[in-house]
Amino acid sequence: MPESLQDLQNHFKRNSKVRDFPTHKSKVHSVDWNSDGRRLASGSFDQTICIYSLSGDRLEKPAFCKGHFNTVDQIKWHATNPDLLSSASADKTVRVWDARLNRDVAKVSTKGENINISWSPDGTTIAVGNKEDLVTFIDTRNFKIRTEMQYKFEVNEIAWNKANDLFFMTSGQGHIHVLNYPELTTVYTINAHPGNCICIEFDPSGQLFAVGSADAIVSLWDLSELACLRTFSRLEWPVRTISFSHDSRLLASASEDLEIDISDVESGENVSSVKIGQPCFTVAWHPKRYLLAFACDDPGNVQLYGIPD
Template sequence: MAPSTRPRHTRIPKDKFSVYFGNVKSQSYNDSAPGRGAASHQSLRSIAWNPLGSLVATGSSDKTLRVWNPEKPNVRSSTELKGHLAGIEKIAFNPVKEAELCSVSGDGVVKFWDVRTKACVNEVKGLGSSHTLAWAPDGSSLLVGNKRGELFQISPTNSAVISTHQLSGDANQMAFCWSGEKVFVPTGEGTIRILSYPDLEPVFHVSHAVKEGESNEFVLKGHTSACLTTEMSPTGRYVATGGADSIIALFDTKDWICQRTVSRMVGPVKNISFSFDGSYLVGGCEEGSGLEVTHTETGEHVHTFKTAGPCETVAWAPTRYCLAYSDLGVLRIIDVDRK
């Protein structure tokens, strides 16, 4: 499947965002089969684009893993990948390979797929109730986390775990810096740890004295309750974090200061996505009926995409202004270049 060759908008100013997107209709990609029943709004758990933006994959709680051509919304043009024995929790394409997809499931198995042949090319078993994953930027390894707070470093070409690291709480959605030397790990206390990779040791420490028994590890603080997800901007200038307190916090990566917060979200923020140029961000929430788009540099609200229900997972395409999101269990894509 070749990427689209349609003309694309290179950069949309914030004061023109609603002008461009206001009259664009979303396209649904529905794989519901007769007899399957109506999808619940929570059934679609994860959305992932491949590096070229030519394919988009979806993982669902009903064990369905499907790869779509965004140009062809009919389910007959999609590819279903079968093999997991429990719901799909998180999926992500290898950042340097357009056809290699990784999926983690509640069955404790991580699978690597060649989406061209539908083949599972590698799997790593025994990882517990895994629900998060993050690829290293060079695509040579990745981190998988489970609900027991275990982090596993694994390889797409090895069926054995490379190393295991125990956290003090649940392993929520992590993100790498673009050099691959640091990984940002959200915690149940609302902080974000900055760990080296692959050693997973604290990168920074505070310079002031700490009380006996307290750690001198420097952490990012931006939430009043659990931090659930992190995302690095494409420019590398910001780390965005989403919390159970319905807040998105933006930290600069020079001084590690929280520059601004986004408080228009409704309900816990389950994931965050930046547009390809880093200009805009959007968060997926457990509640509400709309997607709020924020201008990264100013924190200004620029647009609301109205939805039928909560949208827990969202993903901007990596090459253009094209947003994929879940709405009542269905994949929808809104593309400013689609006429």
Template structure:
């Protein structure tokens, strides 16, 4: 399934990118109305997700707070809190074909589906272990949830029971689908990425290009430490993987060769995000400060967004040059219209 239609605006050169973002200041989306100073400890944002049209941003936090924001209105009174999780939230993700359907997973293995218009929890799946990863199939009909014990579960947004479960040999990190939905890219703690069929979740590529008894599964190798996350570019040209070795590797999806690596980051790479046109990529780390933007095709460093703390979670908007990220425990967005409140 192809990504949604993109607008014509495109910052096609490094100079245009820098000229656009240099005068901008990030907007802080703090929950001051209800929590006072939300930048401390427990309210650490673990996940950020845009809806398909880029009109809403959801955040999930370690203190069980699940909130949906209007990116043009940073005041908390314009946001919606969704209540019901009993444990810290690990991942949030909107249905890729439904603007108002949000999925969230907490580390107690509970997955909830929400209608953000009514604030209602419309479905719940329990018993998925110490869950830490979540990915929608591109057609929005099903999802994959992974846990730290190697459990991989295929679930439906309309059913309270698991469609199928698949035990993996190692802990599962944040996975990504191909745009057609037939393959899943599964990072492992060995620093590799497995390529599995969907929904069967079986290896689809082997060293000798033929599936037969004794044949060796082909995996992508781009890290010297655990591979923590994977993200496919909107154009489908590159698969980006982030590792505990502070490296982002960019694999060409035709030949499955690592074309280049990005090494300016500090600390394990916990999240990766491409701009809507695939021209630029940024990674989120849990050490250091600042967000480094890189040109995808050349590997050239483009711009540094200054931050006050490590930014573990990053998410470019799906339709425009607008970056959401966590900083000092709260949501910040750069690229929104600062005059609209």
């Protein structure tokens, strides 16, 4: 694998291409790789989840998971178990799916239309947020609701740090709210952006996290100091989705811009730009390779971009 930034830029330019895989009947809202990188899942407006097997640089053997009766807004694999997938739906349920069986093994009813979901690094808890800014914590050992937290501000994405002792929420006020876990009391409120903080992502090392904002800026943060290290500002629209590569070297970000920006985390420089014809609201790097999964507004398509093995 290229070591210098210029070599990496040249390698992407020479070797990368976009591969398109039509699957769903409607827009894809969320894509996510499982922990071993052998499967990719997608959740769609068509109320289904599709689980693909990765063969080389192609997605094969798509299997549909059906059960939700409204749009699937976000999906998230278990951090270490490659067979378990969670989904948040507007049908007011959270479901857990077994990829070996292609069916749900748990269903939890919630109070509102769910829009985001996160699985704790230790695998014992699923957090789900709904349109009314209620965050529900589900114990995955018995699939019972452990607690609910109602907020008076707009809660966007939610995530745990890798150590599993802090819980993060991005808000419509431009703040990052940091709660200790499992106590769930606020320990920090970071005034991060002048615009709505939309998405949040932790890097695989657990030392960094990034936030995408309505001000079209991605901010990169040091977790230990909760200090902003640098910003990325090549996009022109609110940043809807971000993802770190497996080695924490690259950061992909996307929005209504007709390209996905891939940045070098250390320098902030552009490594590659993926030209797309429509807005993109979900991106996910493979856990072991420079292979980026994403979906645009074109109905039903999942796409891959990256350096072939």
